[in-house]
Amino acid sequence: MDPQLAAAFERLPEYLAWHVLLSVSALALGLAISLPLAVAAARRPRLRWPALASASLIQTIPSLALLALFYPLLLALAALSESLFGRGFSALGFLPSLLALTLYSVLPILRNGVAGITGVDPAIVEAADGVGMTPRQKLLQVELPLAAPVIMAGVRTAAVWTIGAATLATPVGQTSLGNYIFAGLQTENWVSVLFGCAASAVLALTADQLIGLVETGVRRRRRAFVVAGAVGLVAGAAVAMAPLVTRLEGGRSYVVGAKNFSEQYILAELMAVRLERAGAAVRRKEDLGSAVAYRALAAGEIDVYVDYSGTLWTAVLGRSDNPGRKAVLDQLTAELARRDGVRVLGSLGFENAYAFAMRPDRARALGVASLDDLARVAPRLTLGTDVEFLSRPEWKAVEAAYGLRFRNSRSFQPTFMYRALGSGDADVISAFSSDGRIAADRLVVLSDPRGAIPPYDAVILVSPKAAGDRRLVETLTPLVGSISVEAMRAANLLVDRDTAKMTPAQAAGTLERR
Amino acid sequence: MAVPAIRLSDVALRYPNGVSALEDIDLEVAPGEFVALVGGSGSGKTSLLKTVNGLVRPATGQVAVFGEGVASTPPHVLRRRIGYVFQDIGLFPHLTVAENIAITPKLLGWDPARRAARAAELLELVALPADVGGRPPAALSGGQRQRVGVARALAAEPRLMLMDEPFGALDPVTRDALGGEYRALHERLGLTTLMVTHDMTEAVLLADRIVVLQSGRILGDGRPAALLDASAHPHVRDLLEAPRRQAERLRQRLGA
Numbered sequence: 001m002d003p004q005l006a007a008a009f010e011r012l013p014e015y016l017a018w019h020v021l022l023s024v025s026a027l028a029l030g031l032a033i034s035l036p037l038a039v040a041a042a043r044r045p046r047l048r049w050p051a052l053a054s055a056s057l058i059q060t061i062p063s064l065a066l067l068a069l070f071y072p073l074l075l076a077l078a079a080l081s082e083s084l085f086g087r088g089f090s091a092l093g094f095l096p097s098l099l100a101l102t103l104y105s106v107l108p109i110l111r112n113g114v115a116g117i118t119g120v121d122p123a124i125v126e127a128a129d130g131v132g133m134t135p136r137q138k139l140l141q142v143e144l145p146l147a148a149p150v151i152m153a154g155v156r157t158a159a160v161w162t163i164g165a166a167t168l169a170t171p172v173g174q175t176s177l178g179n180y181i182f183a184g185l186q187t188e189n190w191v192s193v194l195f196g197c198a199a200s201a202v203l204a205l206t207a208d209q210l211i212g213l214v215e216t217g218v219r220r221r222r223r224a225f226v227v228a229g230a231v232g233l234v235a236g237a238a239v240a241m242a243p244l245v246t247r248l249e250g251g252r253s254y255v256v257g258a259k260n261f262s263e264q265y266i267l268a269e270l271m272a273v274r275l276e277r278a279g280a281a282v283r284r285k286e287d288l289g290s291a292v293a294y295r296a297l298a299a300g301e302i303d304v305y306v307d308y309s310g311t312l313w314t315a316v317l318g319r320s321d322n323p324g325r326k327a328v329l330d331q332l333t334a335e336l337a338r339r340d341g342v343r344v345l346g347s348l349g350f351e352n353a354y355a356f357a358m359r360p361d362r363a364r365a366l367g368v369a370s371l372d373d374l375a376r377v378a379p380r381l382t383l384g385t386d387v388e389f390l391s392r393p394e395w396k397a398v399e400a401a402y403g404l405r406f407r408n409s410r411s412f413q414p415t416f417m418y419r420a421l422g423s424g425d426a427d428v429i430s431a432f433s434s435d436g437r438i439a440a441d442r443l444v445v446l447s448d449p450r451g452a453i454p455p456y457d458a459v460i461l462v463s464p465k466a467a468g469d470r471r472l473v474e475t476l477t478p479l480v481g482s483i484s485v486e487a488m489r490a491a492n493l494l495v496d497r498d499t500a501k502m503t504p505a506q507a508a509g510t511l512e513r514r
Numbered sequence: 515m516a517v518p519a520i521r522l523s524d525v526a527l528r529y530p531n532g533v534s535a536l537e538d539i540d541l542e543v544a545p546g547e548f549v550a551l552v553g554g555s556g557s558g559k560t561s562l563l564k565t566v567n568g569l570v571r572p573a574t575g576q577v578a579v580f581g582e583g584v585a586s587t588p589p590h591v592l593r594r595r596i597g598y599v600f601q602d603i604g605l606f607p608h609l610t611v612a613e614n615i616a617i618t619p620k621l622l623g624w625d626p627a628r629r630a631a632r633a634a635e636l637l638e639l640v641a642l643p644a645d646v647g648g649r650p651p652a653a654l655s656g657g658q659r660q661r662v663g664v665a666r667a668l669a670a671e672p673r674l675m676l677m678d679e680p681f682g683a684l685d686p687v688t689r690d691a692l693g694g695e696y697r698a699l700h701e702r703l704g705l706t707t708l709m710v711t712h713d714m715t716e717a718v719l720l721a722d723r724i725v726v727l728q729s730g731r732i733l734g735d736g737r738p739a740a741l742l743d744a745s746a747h748p749h750v751r752d753l754l755e756a757p758r759r760q761a762e763r764l765r766q767r768l769g770a
């Protein structure tokens with residue numbers, strides 16, 4: 001089998017298990033909220049419009065944004081709970097995903113619930129009163145059974161939506177089938193992207209058909225259909241979630257985090273494999289946003305990941321000066337330990353700095369070799385960046401130091417940023433110095449004579465919780481100083497290149513072997 | 515004097531849309547009495563029946579059933595004691611015929627065996643074959659459904675029966691037979707019956723007493739013969755004479 005495909009299959013049990021657990025929990029919670037709400041709204045017309053309107057409003061929020069919005073909200077709540085009860089909770093991963101997906105599942109169930117209940121023949125509702133039912137008996141014995149087919153149709157819609165949207169849980173740190181899609185998008189591994197789409201589609205279709213069977217059974221009053229559908233759903237969910245149970249029994253496991261680009265996946269694999277070889281159970285939490293990753297580490301939601309000194313310098317310490325590579329690293333080590341109890345294990349040996357890069361022909365034609373040169377011609381050029389660069393302090397520093405003003409700027413996923421440079425959609429890009437594509441495409445990296453860009457040594461960070469964990473520290477310390485920028489570029493290129501692509505795990509293997 | 519089975523004093527009923535369905539209703543029905551309620555379409559017959567078992571609440575006036583105020587009795591307790599046959603039957607489509615019949619006994623906590631026996635007994639009483647019990651209501655004819663409606667009302671052995679055109683969809687022969695059988699049952703069980711009908715012949719033949727409604731008011735109230743009296747409202751007399759006029763014409767046409 002194709003190695004990309006084999007790697008995808010290998011991860012299926014874990015991704016599927018989380019995806020199913022997340023979808024099932026969100027649907028169950030959604031039902032628990034929307035059914036009573038539907039009953040109340042059906043009884044009181046005055047409640048109906050506000051309930052349906054707010055559910056529709058939630059639906060108009062892009063799913064990814066809804067998921068992202070729950071993170072700061074929960075972070076605030078966790079801090080509040082920490083100060084009130086001395087106990088916080090994880091604002092990352094399962095909880096925000098669950099809440100956002102639950103909200104998403106409310107509308108179809110609520111809408112169909114109201115339609116189903118108000119749609120019951122009034123003569124039959126009156127007969128229920130007439131034979132002496134209490135309001136509760138009327139609801140449970142007459143209205144809900146008669147509305148059941150319509151409600152089931154709503155549940156079916158909600159299930160398909162939820163399973164689809166659950167792929168978006170990946171960026172907030174919840175493993176799901178979306179990991180295939182997000183990781184694949186970053187590394188241009190289309191096999192992985194397609195695999196993720198197909199897996200989530202097959203899951204949604206299966207759930208749809210099984211719930212459809214229950215719905216048909218309810219509609220035609222065929223108990224066998226209902227039982228078959230329900231058994232299929234329960235058994236399927238149980239089998240899919242089984243890997244999580246065995247994991248829970250496995251004792252202490254480490255969580256290795258990664259941000260959302262190839263180098264991060266490779267380094268996470270490198271660390272994970274080492275830990276596994278040392279006999280530890282390891283979970284991977286990939287595709288974390290840049291700001292999210294550090295906070296997750298400080299909160300102990302991940303145990304270890306690789307970040308870059310300049311990023312921490314500006315984003316965490318809020319510094320804009322540049323005292324030099326060694327000073328930055330030393331002060332970081334002291335400050336992070338003091339502020340958050342985070343341990344800086346050491347630098348891996350290479351830098352991944354922001355680097356303004358241009359196509360050689362274009363740079364030569366415009367006579368640009370440094371950022372000073374660039375400032376002269378910038379008003380005629382288009383800047384291509386990744387999605388977060390323009391809002392980062394590094395950009396503000398460079399912009400101020402050189403007075404850079406571009407004709408316009410466009411943001412891309414990192415992979416597409418290089419494409420844009422190649423195609424002329426961007427003249428300059430905010431590249432990364434360890435990126436294999438710089439060498440492969442022979443890009444010109446502009447020099448920074450004013451030292452506006454801080455150093456970006458790749459450092460291993462360990463959470464406060466794991467800072468004293470000897471096995472972890474001893475297993476990972478040998479990596480310090482072991483990776484040159486050339487080695488990292490080569491490994492990155494193996495994953496990013498268009499042909500004969502490797503998986504991050506394979507590329508990590510090449511780093512290990514050196 | 516014994517407590518009346520039904521007592522309405524000074525009742526007025528207005529629907530939320532402003533329609534005034536009943537005005538100045540004063541009516542007493544003695545235990546054991548069989549009263550027919552007649553009147554044109556929209557005259558308020560169904561409204562009056564629903565007022566008695568609390569399905570609608572009057573704007574003013576008092577309603578009492580066997581001396582208990584309807585407004586002060588929990589509705590489900592009251593209704594389980596009263597048999598009600600709906601004008602549009604209202605069988606539960608998701609239950610079998612037998613389950614429909616035994617619904618009030620079930621609510622009262624009868625055990626399944628007793629409910630099944632009761633359903634079978636009532637199916638026989640309304641002249642339906644026993645196998646009908648397992649079918650859904652949708653698999654019955656209109657007349658058969660109407661008889662199930664009557665059986666359901668009788669199931670929990672009520673003392674008071676409120677019937678809204680219970681035999682409307684039946685063929686004349688079944689209608690006649692079932693009407694007669696119901697009257698016999700009424701005697702045997704000592705029921706009190708308030709029955710809405712459009713058929714004056716049926717009213718005259720079955721009822722002890724006829725109440726005539728028009729535009730939500732009682733226009734006439736008495737034994738059938740008394741309503742033919744000169745003192746009765748001309749419209750009431752007209753109504754009561756209708757069966758006789760028809761019988762006259764029938765005799766002429768059929769030449770008997």
Ligand SMILES: Nc1ncnc2c1ncn2[C@@H]1O[C@H](COP(=O)(O)OP(=O)(O)OP(=O)(O)O)[C@@H](O)[C@H]1O
Nearest residue numbers: 529530531533535554555556557558559560561562
């Ligand atoms: N739920 C309701 N809301 C508003 N108006 C109603 C309602 N039910 C009945 N009415 C009105 O109240 C009046 C009395 O209706 P009711 O059903 O009591 O008449 P009825 O004598 O039973 O007529 P029919 O012989 O056609 O069954 C009518 O004018 C009717 O339109």
Ligand SMILES: [Mg+2]
Nearest residue numbers: 559560561601
């Ligand atoms: Mg009526």
